[in-house]
Amino acid sequence: MAARAYWQGQIRLALVSIPVEIYPATKSGASISFRQIHEPSGKPINYEKVVQGIGPVDRDEIVKGYELSKGNYVLLDDEEIEAAKVESRKTLELVQFVDAHEIDVFYFEKPYFVVPADDLADEAFIVLRDALRKAKKVGLGQLSVRGSEKLVSIKPCGKGLVLETLRYADEVRKAQSYFTEIPDDKPDKELLDLATQLIEKKSAPFDASEFHDRYVDAIKEIIDKKAKSKGKKVIEDVDEPAPSGKSNVIDLMAALKESVDGKGGKKKAPAKKSTSRKKSA
Numbered sequence: 297m298a299a300r301a302y303w304q305g306q307i308r309l310a311l312v313s314i315p316v317e318i319y320p321a322t323k324s325g326a327s328i329s330f331r332q333i334h335e336p337s338g339k340p341i342n343y344e345k346v347v348q349g350i351g352p353v354d355r356d357e358i359v360k361g362y363e364l365s366k367g368n369y370v371l372l373d374d375e376e377i378e379a380a381k382v383e384s385r386k387t388l389e390l391v392q393f394v395d396a397h398e399i400d401v402f403y404f405e406k407p408y409f410v411v412p413a414d415d416l417a418d419e420a421f422i423v424l425r426d427a428l429r430k431a432k433k434v435g436l437g438q439l440s441v442r443g444s445e446k447l448v449s450i451k452p453c454g455k456g457l458v459l460e461t462l463r464y465a466d467e468v469r470k471a472q473s474y475f476t477e478i479p480d481d482k483p484d485k486e487l488l489d490l491a492t493q494l495i496e497k498k499s500a501p502f503d504a505s506e507f508h509d510r511y512v513d514a515i516k517e518i519i520d521k522k523a524k525s526k527g528k529k530v531i532e533d534v535d536e537p538a539p540s541g542k543s544n545v546i547d548l549m550a551a552l553k554e555s556v557d558g559k560g561g562k563k564k565a566p567a568k569k570s571t572s573r574k575k576s577a
Contacts, residue, residue: 302408303441305386307424307450313387314420315413318459322407328515378443388448390435396451399434403462410450410457425452490552497556 303318332341344352360377361369412421428435428451435450439459447462483491 303439304413305388307410307437308387308389309424309435312420312424314424315417316410316421316457317413319409319411320406321409321458327509328512385440388437388439390437390450392436393428393431393433394436395432396434399449399462400468402468404449405461405463408459408461409453410459421457425455425457428452428457487548487552490549490556493556494552 299319301317302320304316306313306315308314333339334341345355345358347353359371359373361371363369412418437448437450439446439448439461447464449460449462450457451460452458
């Protein structure tokens with residue numbers, strides 16, 4: 297495989313050990329990164345370590361500190377931090393199985409592909425994969441890697457398995473504290489029916505290739521134009537939808553009806569705005 301294995305070891309299920317390799321399932325996308333440039337010289341700006349009231353300091357004078365309170369730090373050296381790291385065990389033990397829907401979506405962090413390490417592991421690997429699929433369960437365990445211990449889940453994916461790193465409970469905020477101000481009102485039946493029709497009309501199988509980061513595309517276009525125009529400004533105006541002065545209920549009803557009738561329900565927006573599209577919910 298072209299990619300480098302993220303982890304190599306064994307998945308253990310009771311007395312059964314399965315040699316596996318784990319590979320990142322994602323890669324860096326088309327994100328744009330910028331450097332800060334000194335405009336008069338055109339050279340990149342570097343950063344130096346500076347202490348307030350003292351000035352630049354040498355790298356060997358720097359230690360890590362944890363802030364207990366404002367301006368109050370506990371200092372730790374590299375040896376102390378290294379000693380606290382979890383030993384990198386080469387075994388991922390599946391200690392619990394749960395229904396997939398029991399894990400809230402905001403616990404999931406990053407996916408990885410899991411494959412058998414060799415031909416001898418194929419049989420046990422296939423048995424585990426198909427047993428998870430038949431039971432409709434997800435396996436849970438803790439993966440020790442690079443000095444830390446990650447909570448992970450394992451589930452079938454096609455002919456293989458997918459491992460997903462999960463956030464721990466103290467890393468996830470409780471939704472209730474954000475949703476308490478939302479009223480318990482029931483929606484108007486006609487509005488609900490129209491919204492349901494619109495959802496059904498726009499339903500289709502998921503295909504990630506149909507979606508693109510329009511910001512990145514626009515920045516790349518500007519960079520390309522500016523490179524060809526030798527640094528001249530090439531910023532183009534972007535039309536913003538005009539706000540509507542009508543009440544929310546009337547606009548919502550009209551917008552939903554228009555969308556269901558097909559005037560606003562197309563997947564791709566037209567190149568130019570029409571007056572009917574200026575209405576807002």
